[in-house]
Amino acid sequence: MNEFVVSVNNSKIDVKIIDENNLIANNVEYKFELLTLSDHSYILKLNERVIDLTSVQIDNGNFKIFLDGQLIETAVRTALQEKAFKLLENSGEFQKRHTDVKAPMPGLILKVKKKEGDKVEIGDSIIILEAMKMENDLKAHASGIIEKIYITEGSAVEKGNLLFSIT
Amino acid sequence: MFKKILIANRGEIAVRVIRTCRDFGIKSASIFSDADIASLHTRLADESYHIGSSAASDSYLNKEKIIKLAKEIGADAIHPGYGFFSENAEFIRALEKNKITFIGPSSKSVSLMGSKTEARKLMAKHGVPIVPGTTSPIKSLEEGLSAAKEIGYPVLLKAAAGGGGKGMRKISSADEFQSAFEATKREALKAFANDDIYIEKFIENPRHIEVQILGDKQGNYVHLFERECSIQRRHQKIIEEAPSSFVDETTRQKITSAAVDAAKACGYYNAGTVEFLMDSDKNFYFLEMNTRLQVEHPVTELITGKDLVKEQIYVAMGNSLSFKQSDLKINGHALECRIYAEDPMNDFLPSTGQIIRYLQPAGPGIRVDSGFDSGSQITVHYDPLISKLVSWSDSRDSSINRMLRALSEFVVTGLVTNIPFLKIIVDNPSFRKGDFSINFLNEEFMNELKKVNEKQESAEKEITAAIISSIIKSKSTGRSYKQSDSSSINSWQEQMYE
Numbered sequence A: 001m002n003e004f005v006v007s008v009n010n011s012k013i014d015v016k017i018i019d020e021n022n023l024i025a026n027n028v029e030y031k032f033e034l035l036t037l038s039d040h041s042y043i044l045k046l047n048e049r050v051i052d053l054t055s056v057q058i059d060n061g062n063f064k065i066f067l068d069g070q071l072i073e074t075a076v077r078t079a080l081q082e083k084a085f086k087l088l089e090n091s092g093e094f095q096k097r098h099t100d101v102k103a104p105m106p107g108l109i110l111k112v113k114k115k116e117g118d119k120v121e122i123g124d125s126i127i128i129l130e131a132m133k134m135e136n137d138l139k140a141h142a143s144g145i146i147e148k149i150y151i152t153e154g155s156a157v158e159k160g161n162l163l164f165s166i167t
Numbered sequence B: 001m002f003k004k005i006l007i008a009n010r011g012e013i014a015v016r017v018i019r020t021c022r023d024f025g026i027k028s029a030s031i032f033s034d035a036d037i038a039s040l041h042t043r044l045a046d047e048s049y050h051i052g053s054s055a056a057s058d059s060y061l062n063k064e065k066i067i068k069l070a071k072e073i074g075a076d077a078i079h080p081g082y083g084f085f086s087e088n089a090e091f092i093r094a095l096e097k098n099k100i101t102f103i104g105p106s107s108k109s110v111s112l113m114g115s116k117t118e119a120r121k122l123m124a125k126h127g128v129p130i131v132p133g134t135t136s137p138i139k140s141l142e143e144g145l146s147a148a149k150e151i152g153y154p155v156l157l158k159a160a161a162g163g164g165g166k167g168m169r170k171i172s173s174a175d176e177f178q179s180a181f182e183a184t185k186r187e188a189l190k191a192f193a194n195d196d197i198y199i200e201k202f203i204e205n206p207r208h209i210e211v212q213i214l215g216d217k218q219g220n221y222v223h224l225f226e227r228e229c230s231i232q233r234r235h236q237k238i239i240e241e242a243p244s245s246f247v248d249e250t251t252r253q254k255i256t257s258a259a260v261d262a263a264k265a266c267g268y269y270n271a272g273t274v275e276f277l278m279d280s281d282k283n284f285y286f287l288e289m290n291t292r293l294q295v296e297h298p299v300t301e302l303i304t305g306k307d308l309v310k311e312q313i314y315v316a317m318g319n320s321l322s323f324k325q326s327d328l329k330i331n332g333h334a335l336e337c338r339i340y341a342e343d344p345m346n347d348f349l350p351s352t353g354q355i356i357r358y359l360q361p362a363g364p365g366i367r368v369d370s371g372f373d374s375g376s377q378i379t380v381h382y383d384p385l386i387s388k389l390v391s392w393s394d395s396r397d398s399s400i401n402r403m404l405r406a407l408s409e410f411v412v413t414g415l416v417t418n419i420p421f422l423k424i425i426v427d428n429p430s431f432r433k434g435d436f437s438i439n440f441l442n443e444e445f446m447n448e449l450k451k452v453n454e455k456q457e458s459a460e461k462e463i464t465a466a467i468i469s470s471i472i473k474s475k476s477t478g479r480s481y482k483q484s485d486s487s488s489i490n491s492w493q494e495q496m497y498e
Helices: A079-090 A093-097 B011-023 B040-044 B063-072 B089-097 B107-114 B116-125 B141-151 B174-192 B249-265 B297-304 B308-316 B396-409 B419-426 B429-433 B443-481 B484-496
Strands: A002-008 A011-017 A022-025 A028-038 A041-046 A049-059 A062-067 A070-078 A100-102 A107-112 A125-131 A134-139 A144-149 A162-166 B004-007 B027-033 B047-052 B077-079 B155-163 B166-171 B197-201 B207-215 B221-233 B236-242 B270-278 B284-290 B333-340 B357-359 B366-370 B385-393 B411-413
Touching (some): A002 B443, A011 B443, A022 B443, A028 B443, A041 B443, A049 B357, A049 B443, A062 B443, B004 B011, B011 B308, B011 B385, B027 B040, B040 B047, B063 B089, B107 B284, B116 B155, B116 B197, B116 B249, B141 B174, B174 B197, B207 B249, B207 B308, B236 B419, B297 B308, B333 B419, B396 B419, B396 B429, B419 B443
Parallel strands (some): B027 B047
Antiparallel strands (some): A002 A011, A002 A070, A041 A049, A107 A125, B155 B166, B155 B197, B207 B270, B333 B385, B357 B411, B366 B385
């Protein structure tokens, strides 16, 4: 039996895989069958439901699941990994590193609406990134103070480039 | 008949044109950029030519390369699709010089309709109703203030060369005028290299109604009835339908004859669309004319049974239109949903990457125009439109049911798409009743939607996502599961500190 703790959005879900066809998720028993169509492409039969989905493992334990047009990101950890993760999470260091905001896609920085040192609330608009002919509003994901802005107006960024950080 | 048509476009519209060429025994040649080497239009055309790197400016917008290629391969004509060179007068003139036929209007009509103030002047002269406002650019703040007072607030300030919702500002009172005037001028200069702006009356909650027209070089005109495109976000259409549920027969006669007058006014030939705003009393006002084939043309094809691309090709060859107004009637009701790679729940953020699985719907009354399949890449270089899903049935209500059925069948995985969002709109009671305006997808609607969505997602989908990732993780670790435990901690630790 394999036991996992899966982080999805803001919740944690316990999944116990009993054998090839049975599992327990959050104390509910399921029968399952997994059919692999091609790389990343699966048909999952969960009890009587058949679900067409894509799953990409971005690195060990972190998945992107595409389900009915939506993207759900998950982090799967074993019980031991979860324990270690919690220790790190509480150690401040983790908090700091995760206030960095990276470019979700390549594009052009059209506007930087805040300065370093500005106080921001969650949801405040920080940067306008132009990509694919559309303007995208990049918002603060946490309340705090803008610690650093790594880019300037008019500059081009690649996906994953650091944009700003909030402390 | 043309022997070979070069299609200066990509994606679904290039595929659409290839199909008509094939129906009529004309050879098609497509062009492709680095990013599109495996695209559907590249593979479907009779001949395909690499034109440059992925950036549009180096490939699909490289005028010299395209014209040189057309001459080398002996293409008689170029079909521009929509976007890119479809409304570029300079490109049309260059083709004229090189004796290649442009499948579209004359450069003169394109230039006339390209300037909003010129177009407004021309329409007013020919009796086509325009939104009350100024017909020439305003020169000074004083002139603007007195014009706005005469028209009555609220008014809109608009860039003469504008489009796509850029360079536009609503003003509710004289106090706001000065700062808005200056800001709009700055924005217009930056976006369109032209700071001419004009004033229009602001129409509350209008509907977007447009009329498809066709004209030939002999001066014959027909209209193919109206389409309604009120379901928009940031001025980009999402759902279109024909006919409009709001337009009655009397209004239809008035608006379609105004559209034909508009086409006549600029000596237009080719397929074209005259766009209007319609207020709640069914008064309509000329907005602009699109001098090209439009994204939403399939809904018109389904209710009239005509092939608009075929007529474009006939007319470009100098033939008369193949049918008359009296041959046309509205048959049933058609809806189009644009399937985009974007996330409506996250401010419509575009989604890029590979389409891992693509399965399109079919069945009675369903048409899909698409340029993609499994394995295709959606890149930042071009529009995030994946496919156009079109439904037809004898009534609006059953066309909506078919659309819902088809949306449920549509599988696009690997990217975030707007398919779940489209289902919600199409099934919305106000949409079903036909009770909406261009402000349908307003902030309030979007906020409500997000709340509902968050609730739903937290239940079933999160569990499913957790289960599938656990199963895969369990399978991938397999027998070596225990050993890899410590090393996997290291790897995700590293990742966290990257």
